[in-house]
Amino acid sequence: MITPDEEKAADQLENSVASSPQESMAQTTREDLSHAGLKHVEGKSASSSLAPSHSLWTSDASGSVHLRIEEGCPEEPITVHQMFNASVEKYGNMHALASKKNNTWEKITFLEYYQFCRRAAKSFIKLGLERFHGVAILGFNSAEWFFSAVGAVMAGGIMTGIYATNSPEACQYVASDSKANIIVVENQKQLDKILQVCDRLPHLKAIVQYSERVQQKISNLFSWEEFMELGLDVSDEQLDDVISSQRANQCCVLIYTSGTTGKPKGVMLSHDNITWTASNASRAGDMQPADCKQESLVSYLPLSHIAAQIYDLWTGIQWGELVYFAQPDALKGSLVTTLREVCPTSHMGVPRVWEKMMEKIREGISQCGYVKKKLIMWAMSVSLEANKKCMQKDEEKPFLFYLADSLVLQRLRAELGLSCCQKFFSGAAPISPETVQFFLGLNIRLYEAYGMSESTGPHFMSGPEAYKLPSCGKVVPGCRYKMANVDSEGTGEICFWGRNIFMGFLNMEDKTREALDEDGWLHSGDLGKVDEGGFLYITGRIKELIITAGGENVPPVPIEEAVKKELPIISNAMLIGDKRKFLSMLLTLKCCANAETMEPTEELSAEAVEFCRELGSQATNVSDIIEGRDKDVYQAIQEGIDRVNSAATSNAQRIQKWTILWKEFSVSGGELGPTMKLRRPVVLEMYHNVIEGLYQE
The missing domain is CATH 3.30.300.30 (ANL, C-terminal domain)
Incomplete structure (x- = not known):
């Protein structure tokens, strides 16, 4: 049932877009929600949506923090459910997720997506998920991964991704540290890891397998179909009570660091960290809301990493994007095939993905005949030179560039599946100038994002309005930075401030105090300098x-x-x-x-x-x-x-x-x-x- 306030807000939305294509969609969505019997939880004002807090940080999973809300900040804090709720109102009948089954792309709408997440949430409650305990997800990207993630948050748990490449011992550490009540695994391979260590997981109550047929009869092991049936007798009211108890300054997501210098650290992210960053960082990258133009992308990078999670999952909900799930062997060679089928409007890769793509193209060029090879090299040199000049002088590209692009480069981009792509992002690690320049030769601008798990992903971003090589772009609007211990050349440690700064490291008060100074600034450990235009250049890492x-x-x-x-x-x-x-x-x-x-x-x-x-x-x-x-x-x-x-x-x-x-x-x-x-x-x-x-x- 929809509240009077929501009905009024929906009517205002209708009036503001009268005679637009979205008008009938908004009306249909409200009717669908009502017929589905889904009770929406009322939105709360900023003052009532926050739990009592005494500090900017905590190391307690059930703790709450002061939010870094600047004076005049227009965005009120909201929970993940409130963000999803708003998106269903706007984009409910638009396609949200696409999975390939029997060589056919099967799509579901945002309304269906929301309903599946609620069903997953009810099943988590039925299995005994405790407040602020973990739901660990171990496997490759899929619709079930998304349903589990959002459902875990709706049910009052903390969504915790585990890298699919983790050893059984590494899985055990994350599941134990997050007090995981339920672990969702992809297949038998991942299940075997958990079965090896389950006797060391005192909080574990159930395991759910979302892909392949369950081969073993084990108590509290459920197939995905069985899992989704478990919560059918959990009422909407019971789930809504849990959702209503959630506050924007409480933890809902854990991101575990790779642990290269010790034990992995659980980065605690609040609802506000997720919802604010999903909204603001994507604006810096010029991602469009679906009521203007629906963005599409391919999900293939590990969702346990903050870069892919923000880009694929949370921003997808925020702006109504259509997310296609790649095949599990994407990084073994099938990614380009999926890209060709999907033709996404936006694509993100870590530097090694772009490098591998570059190596593949070079290999293909080397096998071309003499004339074709010369033509490609000519076109790429024309594109590189034109793009460099435009960056320096902001002038119109010459006719020769458009000739080279239409005759040669468009075909090369089409072979990569990037013919419709307008935004190309690189993140998670520094990208080499050689790779950036190679893709400029294909008339592809790689927008580099710089940030940390502790900053909920990007804190600086390149984009159409902030592009200068070899910088990482400018600070995300609404965020701040400062340079500490600056030397004579202007190089110092980059420090972060904003609504995206994490709550703290789970169960690690000492590590949290090391990362945050007395005033609450996050120290990155990275060295860099900022030019007069506000562009950031990374020069190294203190520990490196x-x-x-x-x-x-x-x-x-x-x-x-x-x-x-x-x-x-x-x-x-x-x-x-x-x-x-x-x-x-x-x-x-x-x-x-x-x-x-x-x-x-x-x-x-x-x-x-x-x-x-x-x-x-x-x-x-x-x-x-x-x-x-x-x-x-x-x-x-x-x-x-x-x-x-x-x-x-x-x-x-x-x-x-x-x-x-x-x-x-x-x-x-x-x-x-x-x-x-x-x-x-x-x-x-x-x-x-x-x-x-x-x-x-």
């Missing part, structure tokens, strides 16, 4: 700074990127030298990956083989180069490093020694995190003996 035995501070990332730019055969370059007399470097070569396991093989990639051929080397495997110390390849690498050294600001910043490792870094190998970010402490430990060998006299 190498301090040599001579006391020289060396930021590793610029040197590593320079080496990879000089040497197209190199996939990973990691600088070593903390407390050492000189710098050395670990290198890996670009290799093919096993199509099933995604583990790197010894076989060199097509680009790496071409690099060798141009030198006169016949190498096709890593062993061909290392075992025989291929003089052509080794000499070329040394010459590339010499060129990087020639640009060094001091002798202390020169690479004195280097070595090639036998295999590429990978997620499965442990050297890379789930978002392909280099795990430096892990690499240092794994290759300790190799590193020590570089420093033996």
Whole structure:
């Protein structure tokens, strides 16, 4: 039943868009909601929607915090349910989610999406989900993942994603720390992980499997169909009472860090963190509300990471986006096939995804005939030059650019499935200038987002109105920043403030105090500088700074990127030298990956083989180069490093020694995190003996 206030608000909405296509949709949605018997919870004002609080932070799952509401801030705090409620009113009959079943895309509307989430919430309540206890979700992106996430929040729990690549022990840590009452798993593979550790999960009450047939008869293990039937006898009133008790300054989501420097930390995000960021960060990226133009995207990145979760799940609800779910083997090669079918209007990738795409395109170009190859290279150089000039002078692009784009580049973008895409985002890790410039050559602007799990994702963003290379764009409107401990060159630690700043680390008061200073500013640990136009440039990370035995501070990332730019055969370059007399470097070569396991093989990639051929080397495997110390390849690498050294600001910043490792870094190998970010402490430990060998006299 709809309240009088909601009826009045809906009438006002109708009047404001009279004779628009949305008018009948809004009316139909209200009627559908009424017929469905769904009782909407009344909206609350900012003052009544907040739980009592005494601080800007807490480490208690049931705690509440002061919100960083600036004077004159127009957005009132709302819960996740209130955000969804408002979207169903506006977009109820529009398609929301699309899943591929039997080679056909099956779509559901926002109203159906909302109803499925309520059913999931009732089933969680039936299973005994306790307030502020976790619902852990372990598996690949799907509609069921979304229903579980939103349903967990509606039912008063805390939604907790677990990386699908986690070991059983890592799963156990997250589930135990979040006091998970229910764990939702994708398939038998993920179920097996939980079964190995369930005796160490005292809060666990049930497991739900959402894909594949349940193979085992185990008490409190439910198929998705069984799960969705469980809560049918839970009344709307009972669920609405739980929803009504929720406040915008309470925790609803946990994001676990990768734990590269210790135990993973549970980043507590409030309803307001989620709803405010979903609304404001997407505006900076020019995402459009569905009543203007419905955006579409493909969901494939890990939803346990804040970047994908904000982009796919919460922003999708906020603005009425149509989300297509990729196949589980998306990163093994099927992503482009899905992109071609869907033709999304917006696409996000972590840097390694864009790099892999770049490598695939280059491989395809290398196999073209002479004339076609020359035509593509010409078109890309015209596009790169035109895009660079437009950034500097904001002038009209020349006719030659439009000719190159229509004749060549449009077809290349279509082959990637990006022919209709207007917004391209990169986040979760720094992206190399080489990759950015390559895509500019395809007339694709990669908008870089910079932030942390602790800032609910993006705090700075590039976009159509804030684009300048090699910056991360400008601060998201409504957020603030300051630079701490600024040096003579204007470089300092980047600190964040805003409605997006997290509540605290779960059960870790000491770590929370380390992250937030006395005034509540979040210290990022990243070093950067801001130019006169407000554009942010990341220069390094405090914890990654190498301090040599001579006391020289060396930021590793610029040197590593320079080496990879000089040497197209190199996939990973990691600088070593903390407390050492000189710098050395670990290198890996670009290799093919096993199509099933995604583990790197010894076989060199097509680009790496071409690099060798141009030198006169016949190498096709890593062993061909290392075992025989291929003089052509080794000499070329040394010459590339010499060129990087020639640009060094001091002798202390020169690479004195280097070595090639036998295999590429990978997620499965442990050297890379789930978002392909280099795990430096892990690499240092794994290759300790190799590193020590570089420093033996």
